[in-house]
Amino acid sequence: MNDLSFPKVQEFFTARELAEMASRWGYKGLPHSESGVIRRAKRDGWNDQPVSICRKREGKEGGGGFEYHISLLPDMQGMLLKERLLKTGTSVRNAVAVRNEAVAVPASAALARRSRTTAEARSEIMVAIIGYAARRGKKISQGMADFLTAQEGHRLWRESCAARDRGDYLDAPAMRAIQLGSPMERPFDPKSPYGFGVSEEILAQANNRPRKDVDFCTVSERSLARWMKAHRERGFVALAPAATKAAEPIPEDFWRFMRFFALPAKPAISRSHRKYLESTPAGITPMTIDQVKYTLREKLDHIERNKGREGALTLRSRMAYVSRDTSDLLPTTIYVADGHTFDAEVADPNSYRAMRPEITSIMDGATRRLVGWAISRKENVIAVTEALRNACLENGLPAVFYVDRGAGYKNKTFDDNGNGLMSRLGIDKMHALPYGSQAKGNIERSHQTIWITLAKEFPTYLGDAMDKEARQKAFRQSRKEIAEFGSSSLLMPWETFRAEVARRAAEYNDEPHSSLPRIIDPVTGQRRFMTPNEAWEMHVRDGFEPVRIDPEMMDDLFRPYVERTVARCLVQWNTNEYFSLDLNPYHEQKVFVGYDDAQADKVWVREIDRETGEPGRLITIAIYGGNKVSYMPRTRIAAATEQRQKGALKRLEAKVRDVEAERDAPYLLEHQPVQTAGEVFDFPAFVPAVPADSTVRKSEVSDQTKPKRRTFGSDEELAAWALKHPNELIPKQIILLRQCVNNSVKADLFRMSGIDLEALRTLLRAVA
Numbered sequence: 001m002n003d004l005s006f007p008k009v010q011e012f013f014t015a016r017e018l019a020e021m022a023s024r025w026g027y028k029g030l031p032h033s034e035s036g037v038i039r040r041a042k043r044d045g046w047n048d049q050p051v052s053i054c055r056k057r058e059g060k061e062g063g064g065g066f067e068y069h070i071s072l073l074p075d076m077q078g079m080l081l082k083e084r085l086l087k088t089g090t091s092v093r094n095a096v097a098v099r100n101e102a103v104a105v106p107a108s109a110a111l112a113r114r115s116r117t118t119a120e121a122r123s124e125i126m127v128a129i130i131g132y133a134a135r136r137g138k139k140i141s142q143g144m145a146d147f148l149t150a151q152e153g154h155r156l157w158r159e160s161c162a163a164r165d166r167g168d169y170l171d172a173p174a175m176r177a178i179q180l181g182s183p184m185e186r187p188f189d190p191k192s193p194y195g196f197g198v199s200e201e202i203l204a205q206a207n208n209r210p211r212k213d214v215d216f217c218t219v220s221e222r223s224l225a226r227w228m229k230a231h232r233e234r235g236f237v238a239l240a241p242a243a244t245k246a247a248e249p250i251p252e253d254f255w256r257f258m259r260f261f262a263l264p265a266k267p268a269i270s271r272s273h274r275k276y277l278e279s280t281p282a283g284i285t286p287m288t289i290d291q292v293k294y295t296l297r298e299k300l301d302h303i304e305r306n307k308g309r310e311g312a313l314t315l316r317s318r319m320a321y322v323s324r325d326t327s328d329l330l331p332t333t334i335y336v337a338d339g340h341t342f343d344a345e346v347a348d349p350n351s352y353r354a355m356r357p358e359i360t361s362i363m364d365g366a367t368r369r370l371v372g373w374a375i376s377r378k379e380n381v382i383a384v385t386e387a388l389r390n391a392c393l394e395n396g397l398p399a400v401f402y403v404d405r406g407a408g409y410k411n412k413t414f415d416d417n418g419n420g421l422m423s424r425l426g427i428d429k430m431h432a433l434p435y436g437s438q439a440k441g442n443i444e445r446s447h448q449t450i451w452i453t454l455a456k457e458f459p460t461y462l463g464d465a466m467d468k469e470a471r472q473k474a475f476r477q478s479r480k481e482i483a484e485f486g487s488s489s490l491l492m493p494w495e496t497f498r499a500e501v502a503r504r505a506a507e508y509n510d511e512p513h514s515s516l517p518r519i520i521d522p523v524t525g526q527r528r529f530m531t532p533n534e535a536w537e538m539h540v541r542d543g544f545e546p547v548r549i550d551p552e553m554m555d556d557l558f559r560p561y562v563e564r565t566v567a568r569c570l571v572q573w574n575t576n577e578y579f580s581l582d583l584n585p586y587h588e589q590k591v592f593v594g595y596d597d598a599q600a601d602k603v604w605v606r607e608i609d610r611e612t613g614e615p616g617r618l619i620t621i622a623i624y625g626g627n628k629v630s631y632m633p634r635t636r637i638a639a640a641t642e643q644r645q646k647g648a649l650k651r652l653e654a655k656v657r658d659v660e661a662e663r664d665a666p667y668l669l670e671h672q673p674v675q676t677a678g679e680v681f682d683f684p685a686f687v688p689a690v691p692a693d694s695t696v697r698k699s700e701v702s703d704q705t706k707p708k709r710r711t712f713g714s715d716e717e718l719a720a721w722a723l724k725h726p727n728e729l730i731p732k733q734i735i736l737l738r739q740c741v742n743n744s745v746k747a748d749l750f751r752m753s754g755i756d757l758e759a760l761r762t763l764l765r766a767v768a
């Protein structure tokens with residue numbers, strides 16, 4: 001066999017060179033300093049090795065340093081091979097190009113993971129053979145022959161071990177093989193034959209073939225020679241297996257199938273393929289369903305496979321993302337806001353019917369602290385303003401207010417130049433890009449932690465985690481009770497719900513958060529994440545002070561202002577007119593009018609600052625209808641109003657009685673006059689003798705036989721009596737009271753009469 005060898009490269013290294021190589025490649029098995037390597041050599045006896053392993057450095061006489069062969073450090077042989085490739089790869093490839101050998105050498109960085117693993121396994125085998133040959137003082141061809149012999153010895157060792165485990169008879173060679181161990185896997189030992197330190201796994205990776213039923217993969221002499229020659233001529237990348245055949249392009253007809261498959265309804269492959277076959281023109285061979293499945297599975301990535309079946313927002317969740325670091329932020333630097341529709345039903349504050357409220361949350365980006373929240377029927381500017389006001393009052397003004405592009409955040413009240421809320425507070429409002437909810441992932445994820453956790457405590461929870469049967473049962477029961485009594489015991493009252501939201505918000509701020517630093521718990525002594533409140537307090541201890549607003553100025557700063565023109569001491573807002581005599585000097589001048597959605601009876605009028613264009617000095621507080629007087633004296637109007645209300649009550653009561661009489665009237669037959677026998681035959685009239693006191697006795701008998709029944713002058717009287725005598729109600733009275741409670745007019749009459757509607761509803765629900 002012809003001798004094969006590497007190009008002349010350095011194989012002996014000084015202590016300094018070994019330390020520098022270990023430091024450069026991050027190798028932890030050897031000290032990274034020259035003195036450390038020298039101590040390691042003395043400790044392990046490197047200096048006592050033969051000349052083929054340790055030799056005196058050339059140019060040094062008497063006590064000079066030593067040079068050590070790389071085989072003393074098998075783990076560093078791969079590093080040496082990489083250094084060789086870096087130094088010699090370019091010259092070798094250039095030499096190949098001069099010989100006009102048309103060889104396509106892929107770049108090392110472009111190798112696939114499996115190809116790189118195979119190349120590294122083959123290089124490890126070559127390094128093991130080279131190191132073995134250097135230690136034994138042999139040629140590389142002889143080292144290759146010994147490696148093949150060691151492979152056969154490893155096979156004998158495996159078979160002997162298997163026979164021993166089965167309890168079979170072992171002859172002398174088998175016993176000796178078990179005693180010596182695998183000549184291929186054991187490390188080099190000058191006193192023992194062979195020893196390459198190559199495992200079966202390395203052999204399997206170098207073969208680049210699936211093992212299947214083969215227990216032990218071997219490397220042939222021809223493969224070793226080919227690998228040695230390829231590396232000598234073309235470098236490390238030549239050890240990689242040849243590239244597979246070029247991938248076949250996706251058939252053009254496949255995209256016609258995608259017209260039936262890439263739909264938002266996400267049809268099944270079989271259904272889409274059936275429609276695809278029906279639309280295939282004559283003379284064209286369609287793709288089979290197996291070809292379609294293979295193309296979807298192997299040719300398309302998870303993004304292309306779902307285009308058309310998923311929207312842009314869902315597809316973005318499949319793509320790579322950039323994580324935003326908030327560790328360098330201070331509290332109040334960024335407030336992030338978002339709305340969430342509560343996943344449980346509560347009682348509407350006005351109608352007592354079922355509704356899902358909207359919760360607007362504001363979170364501090366640095367500490368993840370929930371700094372403000374508000375509850376409303378839907379996300380609007382009023383709810384966002386309330387949440388921001390609470391956040392600024394309790395925690396300070398933010399520098400940036402990061403929100404989405406919903407109507408509650410992008411509006412004139414916030415964005416108007418000069419008199420907008422953001423400009424007056426000095427806050428920079430930033431909007432997330434469309435379909436970019438991942439940019440606000442910290443607050444989007446908090447909905448799951450805070451509000452969905454709270455919603456699961458309600459019997460009217462509507463989330464996917466709720467049992468379907470229990471959800472339907474709660475829905476039917478609440479609707480039945482609303483139909484009968486006007487409210488449901490399953491629906492939490494509005495004020496109670498507000499208290500529960502406040503409780504859950506406080507609990508969240510005291511719970512450990514995984515995005516915050518770890519600390520030692522002072523109670524348990526265990527490491528855990530900080531809570532948002534602890535993170536906030538840590539910044540306060542470090543000297544942080546929030547920018548706070550004077551509570552006296554809070555209401556005015558958060559009060560929206562609109563520009564209006566004064567006309568004869570009047571200003572208009574929301575189609576209402578507000579009057580003040582202090583506006584007389586500002587006739588036909590523009591002013592700013594501030595309003596409060598909760599106080600529609602007055603507005604705040606301010607001058608316009610000429611320099612900044614913002615609301616300036618307060619002129620006056622204008623009153624709604626302040627320029628109107630009574631057409632008649634107030635006492636006479638009040639008396640007339642009271643008389644009118646009494647008349648309206650009487651008419652309503654009469655109407656209710658008519659409806660009840662019509663409902664409760666018995667079925668009557670029309671009366672037909674009939675002639676008596678006396679009229680036909682003209683009998684003389686018979687006059688019986690009646691005692692003088694018969695009339696009295698008759699009335700007494702009739703009074704005794706007639707049943708007594710409680711009667712009421714009005715429905716209000718019946719309701720008041722029912723609250724005092726609930727056990728004496730009869731079914732007709734219960735039905736009548738239910739109808740009255742569900743009737744808005746009668747309910748108002750009951751309320752005006754001093755009847756407790758909630759107690760009455762509870763009573764009717766109990767006797768149902």
